[in-house]
Amino acid sequence: MPELPEVERTRLSLSPLLGRTITAATLRRADICDSFSNAGTPHRTASRDLLTGATISSLTRRGKQLAIHTADGRTLCIQLGMSGRLLLLPSHAPHRPSDIPPHTHAIWLFDDNSLLLFIDPRRFGGLSTYPTEHALLEHRWSALGPDALSIRASDLAHASENSHRPIKSLLLDQSALAGVGNIYADESLFRARINPSTHASALTKPQLTSLAGAIRFILARAIKAGGSTLRDYADSAGTRGTAQFLHAVYARANQPCLRCSDSLLTIRVAQRATVFCRRCQPTAQVKRA
């Protein structure tokens, strides 16, 4: 389940594509792709622009979304969803049909004979194409909050104002901050010692500062570790991550808290399994005189 660290590792692993030209592209499942016209209206057309003929000029990321930019200005936005991944097959190996894994929905061929595959068994991910980078920023990324990797306490304060939602629900809201999913939300809240059910507007300034720092730390550390490989995540070179071994609470329900040894609890917040320590992340107490 790729979140910001896994998408960032995927982005970094695609650097061999810079300067390469797409000589052919195949869309094997049309329903994973949206195209945007110059007017910005999303629509599904018979021919979708998978950047054929274009030369890759840069690779960017905002939150969990990845964008491939080309020298002629076109932009392809890739959302990995829950089970999506990219696989880059290098040019020195001959490609056989058996090289193409199941659930491969799009294939790009490059001028050096390398192949890029978009694989997504659950199809929660997808591709969106834009005629310009501006169209991507205007019509898609404008809906995203600030990138979680550089989130500041003031950003969280702004998003938390007058919000009665549980703080975990806010962290998962990509329009509030972009990049945090269920895993890193739980990890960040544990590190900041904040109860996931706390109303966002009830957080104190020190708590917001702590939380922003925890989010940046947890995400940066996970990137360094290559991302979390829980089931089958790997970057585009096939390299798996080890950040799952750093998790303090995620998927550790009923196991001892690494800080106090109390048994970790599971509850549901915002429809998501949520693991926390009731002693290290206590429910906010009403202040008494």
Added chain:
DNA sequence: CGGTACGCCTGAAGGC
């Protein structure tokens, strides 16, 4: 309109 509920989809895992 802020917030919650649901459905999409497949494979892993658990129960009987």
Added chain:
DNA sequence: TGCCTTCAGGCGTACC
């Protein structure tokens, strides 16, 4: 052993 059910979850959409 094997079939059936449940769960996992990002995110768009429906709903109160």
